Amino acid sequence: xxxxxxxxxxxxxxPGERIVEQHFLDVIRETFELHGFASIQTRAVEPVERLSxxxxxxxxxxxxxxxxxxxxxxxxxxxxxxxxxxxTVPFARYVLENAxxxxxxxxxxxxxxxxxxxxxxxxxxxxxxxxDIDIVDVGELAPHYEAELPLxxxxxxxxxxxxxxxxxxxxxxxxxxxxxxxxxxDVQTMLRIVDKLDKVGPDPVCDLMVAAGATVVxxxxxxxxxxxxxxxxxxxxxxxxxxVEHETLTQGLAELAAVIRVGAQQAPDLMVADLKVARGLxxxxxTVYETQLIGLESxxxxxxxxxxxxxxxxxxTTYPGVGISxxxxxxxxxxxxxxxxxxxxxxxxxxxxxDETDRAQGMGVAAALRQRGIPCEVAPQAAKFxxxxxxxxxxxIPFVWFPASGDQRSDSVKDIRSGAQAVADPSSWAPPAxxxxxxxxxxxxxx
Amino acid sequence: xxxxxxxxxxxxxxPGERIVEQHFLDVIRETFELHGFASIQTRAVEPVERLSxxxxxxxxxxxxxxxxxxxxxxxxxxxxxxxxxxxTVPFARYVLENAxxxxxxxxxxxxxxxxxxxxxxxxxxxxxxxxDIDIVDVGELAPHYEAELPLxxxxxxxxxxxxxxxxxxxxxxxxxxxxxxxxxxDVQTMLRIVDKLDKVGPDPVCDLMVAAGATVVxxxxxxxxxxxxxxxxxxxxxxxxxxVEHETLTQGLAELAAVIRVGAQQAPDLMVADLKVARGLxxxxxTVYETQLIGLESxxxxxxxxxxxxxxxxxxTTYPGVGISxxxxxxxxxxxxxxxxxxxxxxxxxxxxxDETDRAQGMGVAAALRQRGIPCEVAPQAAKFxxxxxxxxxxxIPFVWFPASGDQRSDSVKDIRSGAQAVADPSSWAPPAxxxxxxxxxxxxxx
Numbered sequence: 001x002x003x004x005x006x007x008x009x010x011x012x013x014x015p016g017e018r019i020v021e022q023h024f025l026d027v028i029r030e031t032f033e034l035h036g037f038a039s040i041q042t043r044a045v046e047p048v049e050r051l052s053x054x055x056x057x058x059x060x061x062x063x064x065x066x067x068x069x070x071x072x073x074x075x076x077x078x079x080x081x082x083x084x085x086x087x088t089v090p091f092a093r094y095v096l097e098n099a100x101x102x103x104x105x106x107x108x109x110x111x112x113x114x115x116x117x118x119x120x121x122x123x124x125x126x127x128x129x130x131x132d133i134d135i136v137d138v139g140e141l142a143p144h145y146e147a148e149l150p151l152x153x154x155x156x157x158x159x160x161x162x163x164x165x166x167x168x169x170x171x172x173x174x175x176x177x178x179x180x181x182x183x184x185x186d187v188q189t190m191l192r193i194v195d196k197l198d199k200v201g202p203d204p205v206c207d208l209m210v211a212a213g214a215t216v217v218x219x220x221x222x223x224x225x226x227x228x229x230x231x232x233x234x235x236x237x238x239x240x241x242x243x244v245e246h247e248t249l250t251q252g253l254a255e256l257a258a259v260i261r262v263g264a265q266q267a268p269d270l271m272v273a274d275l276k277v278a279r280g281l282x283x284x285x286x287t288v289y290e291t292q293l294i295g296l297e298s299x300x301x302x303x304x305x306x307x308x309x310x311x312x313x314x315x316x317t318t319y320p321g322v323g324i325s326x327x328x329x330x331x332x333x334x335x336x337x338x339x340x341x342x343x344x345x346x347x348x349x350x351x352x353x354x355d356e357t358d359r360a361q362g363m364g365v366a367a368a369l370r371q372r373g374i375p376c377e378v379a380p381q382a383a384k385f386x387x388x389x390x391x392x393x394x395x396x397i398p399f400v401w402f403p404a405s406g407d408q409r410s411d412s413v414k415d416i417r418s419g420a421q422a423v424a425d426p427s428s429w430a431p432p433a434x435x436x437x438x439x440x441x442x443x444x445x446x447x
Numbered sequence: 448x449x450x451x452x453x454x455x456x457x458x459x460x461x462p463g464e465r466i467v468e469q470h471f472l473d474v475i476r477e478t479f480e481l482h483g484f485a486s487i488q489t490r491a492v493e494p495v496e497r498l499s500x501x502x503x504x505x506x507x508x509x510x511x512x513x514x515x516x517x518x519x520x521x522x523x524x525x526x527x528x529x530x531x532x533x534x535t536v537p538f539a540r541y542v543l544e545n546a547x548x549x550x551x552x553x554x555x556x557x558x559x560x561x562x563x564x565x566x567x568x569x570x571x572x573x574x575x576x577x578x579d580i581d582i583v584d585v586g587e588l589a590p591h592y593e594a595e596l597p598l599x600x601x602x603x604x605x606x607x608x609x610x611x612x613x614x615x616x617x618x619x620x621x622x623x624x625x626x627x628x629x630x631x632x633d634v635q636t637m638l639r640i641v642d643k644l645d646k647v648g649p650d651p652v653c654d655l656m657v658a659a660g661a662t663v664v665x666x667x668x669x670x671x672x673x674x675x676x677x678x679x680x681x682x683x684x685x686x687x688x689x690x691v692e693h694e695t696l697t698q699g700l701a702e703l704a705a706v707i708r709v710g711a712q713q714a715p716d717l718m719v720a721d722l723k724v725a726r727g728l729x730x731x732x733x734t735v736y737e738t739q740l741i742g743l744e745s746x747x748x749x750x751x752x753x754x755x756x757x758x759x760x761x762x763x764t765t766y767p768g769v770g771i772s773x774x775x776x777x778x779x780x781x782x783x784x785x786x787x788x789x790x791x792x793x794x795x796x797x798x799x800x801x802d803e804t805d806r807a808q809g810m811g812v813a814a815a816l817r818q819r820g821i822p823c824e825v826a827p828q829a830a831k832f833x834x835x836x837x838x839x840x841x842x843x844i845p846f847v848w849f850p851a852s853g854d855q856r857s858d859s860v861k862d863i864r865s866g867a868q869a870v871a872d873p874s875s876w877a878p879p880a881x882x883x884x885x886x887x888x889x890x891x892x893x894x
Contacts, residue, residue: 003761004540004543004544004761005544006544007490007492007494007528010490010491010492011490012487012488012489012490012541013487013488014487014545014548014549015485015486015487015549015555018485018486018487018488019485019486022486033793033822034793034817034820034821034822034823035813035817035822035823035824036792036793036794036822036823036824037793038462038465038466038791038792038793039462039465039466039469040459040460040461040462040465041459041460041465042459043454043457043458043459043574044457044491044560044562044574045454045457045574047454048515052515059515059516060514060515060516061514061515062514062515063512063513063514063515064512064513064514064515065510065511065512065530065562066510066511066513067507067508067509067510067511067564068495068499068506068507068508068509068510068511068529068564069506069507081454082515083512093451094459096451097451097452097453098461101461102461102462103791103838103841103842105827107792107824108462113491115491115512117514117515127490127491127492137827142827142828144806148810151810155817262807265807266807266810266814314450314451344485344550345483345485345554346480346481346483346484346485347483359591360709360712360713363595363598363713366482367713370481370482370602373481374481375480375481375482375483376481376482376483377482377483377554380552380584380589381589391550394550395550
């Protein structure tokens with residue numbers, strides 16, 4: 001048996017870190033539900049043919065699964081299955097499969113791991129958790145949803161210790177119309193090159209565009225467009241000043257202006273129009289989102305998405321949608337070092353035992369506390385009380401309970417932080433609300 | 448692109464069913480935390496060599512993963528990865544990997560999907576969710592934990608609409624000592640055969656044992672042992688009456704008696720000693736559990752586990768553990784038809800719009816309601832109020848909110864079930880507590 005070791009790209013948390021992650025998951029879920037999104041989960045696998053051809057790098061990143069000792073020919077009999085690399089493609093399939101049983105517009109959230117066989121690097125994993133919301137409708141999707149989704153994310157983020165952030169919004173029709181307007185027809189290729197702007201800088205992007213068939217003048221025009229970003233609708237004038245005209249461009253500008261306008265009304269300083277945002281996945285057709293942590297811009301987006309008009313279609317009916325996805329693993333990988341849990345166990349109380357024969361009595365105390373929602377556990381073994389207090393202390397459990405025993409005729413409970421001890425009844429005692437559950441705290445800055 | 452279709456063995460729930468599942472998940476998690484279990488999650492994959500050789504059928508059921516377009520030779524360079532088929536093997540590896548950072552005895556819960564490439568059939572899936580608790584310690588594990596774990600499960604089940612159930616407990620040392628005592632040395636093989644008793648009945652089991660090398664007298668003795676089950680410690684006398692003696696048998700009887708005794712004290716009628724329970728996985732070394740729904744015994748176990756003394760060992764230190772796992776997918780597959788959610792969305796309120804220009808105002812009402820924890824959404828589009836009420840009704844949303852508009856100078860809210868409508872302020876109105884979240888209900892029996 002090989003030595004146990006981490007597997008690159010498949011991170012795991014320690015119990016205290018997991019409490020931080022659960023806090024994030026709980027706040028995100030609660031916010032999504034407050035905004036009327038219903039939960040679904042989809043199977044981890046899809047037919048490979050449904051996963052492939054969704055964008056630049058996804059094909060070679062798909063993990064296919066096969067039974068370890070599959071009988072010969074099994075793969076040719078059934079269609080091959082792969083692990084999903086996002087939650088949008090499976091959701092689109094789910095909508096098609098269950099369309100008759102859903103009510104539209106359908107608002108759903110989905111929190112699950114996804115898998116991508118890419119090279120692991122900072123903030124990029126092979127297994128990671130995404131928290132998605134999407135709204136799909138039948139035939140047509142109202143544009144106001146494109147403004148709503150970033151507000152939901154902002155509501156969740158405002159309740160989490162993640163510091164300031166900014167949602168960058170673009171509309172694919174803007175570069176598409178612009179590129180067509182200046183005579184560049186291979187829009188997808190050019191978009192993918194411009195998407196590297198933050199990573200490689202303007203000059204290499206210019207070179208790559210020229211290598212892909214653009215003239216230097218066209219490439220520089222595209223760069224000028226990509227470098228426009230404004231916190232308000234003034235981007236429209238700045239694009240118009242570039243002097244390019246195309247129907248798709250006009251439409252994209254109007255759509256993006258509407259999103260930015262609602263954002264400015266409902267959540268000032270949240271959104272910026274940022275015309276370089278492109279997104280790698282091919283299925284987006286209009287609005288696209290990315291999200292930066294302010295001060296950590298180079299880390300890249302921690303929440304992305306967009307509108308897709310044709311992803312879910314059975315040939316007769318199309319279900320256009322818009323979605324946004326919090327990259328929870330990616331976000332936490334960056335900020336976990338700044339956060340901690342007040343303890344690494346849910347237990348608020350350790351019930352001490354003077355003697356192993358008292359265990360049944362201790363279990364009774366614990367049952368009475370749990371009855372009223374107080375997490376607790378009975379000591380692993382009877383021991384000197386000092387040793388039991390140390391055991392609680394090592395795990396951050398704030399209270400130790402001493403059941404009545406011998407000459408001690410009442411139960412008592414000790415706050416092991418202050419040392420204060422008082423007589424207590426397990427059917428009525430309660431800890432301060434702040435101690436009931438582990439709390440998630442940001443380290444004081446500078447630590 | 449192939450037509451969308453379900454994949455056999457990979458079930459998915461509709462939104463209303465998912466609310467039922469979430470209710471189960473929430474109650475199970477809450478109960479585990481009340482009992483002081485800390486959450487962890489492990490990566491979905493383990494090295495194949497760690498997954499294999501854990502029992503009868505697991506090897507051929509393992510799903511290996513590989514990148515769709517892996518460069519030639521990639522698999523020979525890295526060790527091959529497979530999806531975990533349970534949560535115990537990954538947990539044992541996690542303990543070894545993080546032993547220096549954990550506090551022992553370590554109580555953890557883990558709720559995740561697992562994968563097994565077996566033939567799908569009623570209640571058997573290829574992807575399914577398990578809810579595990581385990582306690583591991585260093586070197587030695589106190590036996591009282593073997594009595595504690597079924598009580599935690601019983602606490603969770605008592606809060607869920609699953610009807611009566613029974614936890615069957617055995618100790619592997621009993622059949623092992625008994626088999627050795629009558630001269631049968633291939634204990635694993637015989638255990639696996641006896642494990643089929645419920646499925647195939649006593650005569651075929653007898654035949655299989657004889658085919659595997661037992662005499663008819665030995666096989667019949669094993670069957671007599673397997674057919675003992677008692678709700679109290681009287682099984683000890685019944686085993687002794689069979690006249691077999693072996694040190695391991697004596698030890699097993701004492702251990703099982705201790706578990707059954709604590710069970711009878713703390714939760715009368717919960718546990719039975721059932722000497723046919725064996726479990727298919729090889730890593731169990733002492734106490735083993737299975738759980739039947741009473742009246743649905745033939746469905747098999749919906750919650751199983753046991754004690755494992757040697758699963759987590761790095762050669763120098765051993766971390767013995769005991770665990771039990773609720774087969775949530777398996778349980779829900781059976782009882783979902785008896786359950787329903789009061790609505791298929793979290794939304795308690797639909798904010799109606801008389802005109803699309805009122806959307807910003809409607810969003811303000813929704814924000815005020817959410818501020819106080821009331822899930823809601825704004826109407827998809829302005830429409831006649833009757834149409835909006837119908838939209839709410841179709842999804843089970845109990846309240847429709849009418850923001851002040853035109854000659855209607857105050858906001859009002861309508862309970863669309865009763866038709867009662869009243870003036871309301873979004874900063875103070877609250878629905879009845881019962882309506883705030885979707886409720887999970889058992890269908891009236893007979894429906």
